[in-house]
Amino acid sequence: MLLRLALMFLLFSGCYTSDVAAEVKSILVITWRGITQAEQGFMHKLEELGIEADYEIFDAGRDQDRLAGFLRDNQEKLKSKDLIYTFGTTTTLTAQNIGTAGVPLVFNIVANPVEVGIARSLAAPSLGATGAKVSLAPEVAFEMLEHIYPFAKIGILFDPREPNSVSEVERLSAVAEANGKQAIRLRLSPDAKKREVQVASLKPQLLSADVIFVAATSSFVAHAGLIRDILPDDIVSIGSTTVFLKEGVTLVFGTEYWERGEAVAKLAAKILVDHAIPNDLAIAEVTAANATLFVNRNNKAVSKLNLQNADNPIVYK
Template sequence: MLLRLILLMTIVFSALTCVARAEPKEILVLTWRGPTPAEEGFMNELDMLGVEANFEFFDANRDQDKLAGFLRENLDRLKKKDLIYTFGTTTALTTRNFDFEGVPHLFNIVTDPVAVGLAASLDAPGHGSTGAKMSLPADVILELTEQIHHYDKIAFLFDPREPNAVSEVDQLTAIARAKGKDAVQLRFTPDAAEKELQIAALAPQVEDADIVFLTSTSSFIANSHLLKEIIPHDKVSVSSSTAYMSEGVTVSFGTEYRERGVAAARVAAKILKDNMHPNDVPIDEITTEDATIFINKDSPAASKLHLEDAKNPIKYK
């Protein structure tokens, strides 16, 4: 009896020792324009979920060639990672061009992963990738907009070089026109040499619209000070990203970057802890009910909004 008890204790101790000595997960974090609260939320939530991890970071500094060069030069080493996290659509699409031999790919802050070809569907993403979707569906964004501000003509400002922005603006334009709205697409490349000429041409077109929608565009965020030269301070402006609000955008719908990082971590835990294949893990999407209406408390245009008609939570920033 004593011998049996000793053997049982030895087995239990060995099992506990194996658990205690579990190797930390090795995670590559690829960012596009420096670290954001999304990565902070991602790492903190993984820790809260009991996922011990070592993180390697690389920032592309908005240079696709730089990112591709890093991945190409380190491909063999990166194939040993347990997970590759990417921020933004361009980073995710560039990463997808490389064969990491089965390393799961987790994307975050992507407006529409299905439209840009990152996923086959939200429920069954495929391609060895899954993640967290950034913005609400286009029809929901326009519905929320109409709740708080009546408009007949809407101008969509976007950077035609960014797949994320092109996908978003095409969907929004189609839905707005189906609703009987006068919808115009305005192209703006803020880091181009002739940006002053662009601004001069865009300003009257923006003035002619009842409302301006800014697509989720990294080049706009990096050059957000230029937006004030295009959009009048008393013009209602809308975006699906809260990143613009410090530069005067009136209202944003959705959630904070940090909260998307938390959502991405919960998706990652299903892969790293539950051993699920990324193809079988649905993409996390903000629900209409969970969406927050963020109001820029310093925007003169905020007084034009009919917030009493809003059905979603309101938060001032």
């Protein structure tokens, strides 16, 4: 009798252990410039939701060829993953173009997923991936800025080498002109050999603008000191992500990277637990209702803002 009970216990224990092991999800996290608060928020929220995961992290190191090589060489390995997470536009587009071996894909910190071809629409992505936008729609950001600082001419600083940046400047320019604003396109490629020549030609154009918009661009983050050096501190500047605040940008309407990570985790949970299909999960947006106004307390141009007219919560950084 005791032997039979012992055997039953072992069999039961074995089944239980197997079931628990099966619940551990295997997730590939592909970063563009190392782990950020976006990934930290993503992992923390999944744990909070009760999802145990084994993470494999691959950092592209801002090298698209390296990322493409990794994906091509590991197609069979990808099939063992339950989910793939990508940071940024270039990383996500590369993964989509090469293929993820049928594994669901969630993306994060993408400014314009529809415009760059990552998704067909925000409500129904339809191209095998869903995720979170990092910034407000330009028309919403402009309207919110008008409340606290009316302007006529906006300079848009962007990197013509990055698709996300080009997409953003196109839409920003169109929205500005539709609202009777003058838009000046300010090209800056921090990785270019003749960067000093670019900066020299940019400075007078920057000084001619009422407002300077800094596009969401990984190259700007990687060369943040350059942005800090070229932005006039007495001209209001607005960024699409909070990471630019420490580099001299005056204000940002949006959310923290950590919060975007949590938003993606909620979508990932529906895929991992409820077996939802990314195509059917709406992309998490930043809206006027859930945006915060982040203000750089050390920027001289803050004194020009009529912050008493702001409709959103204000956080000083």
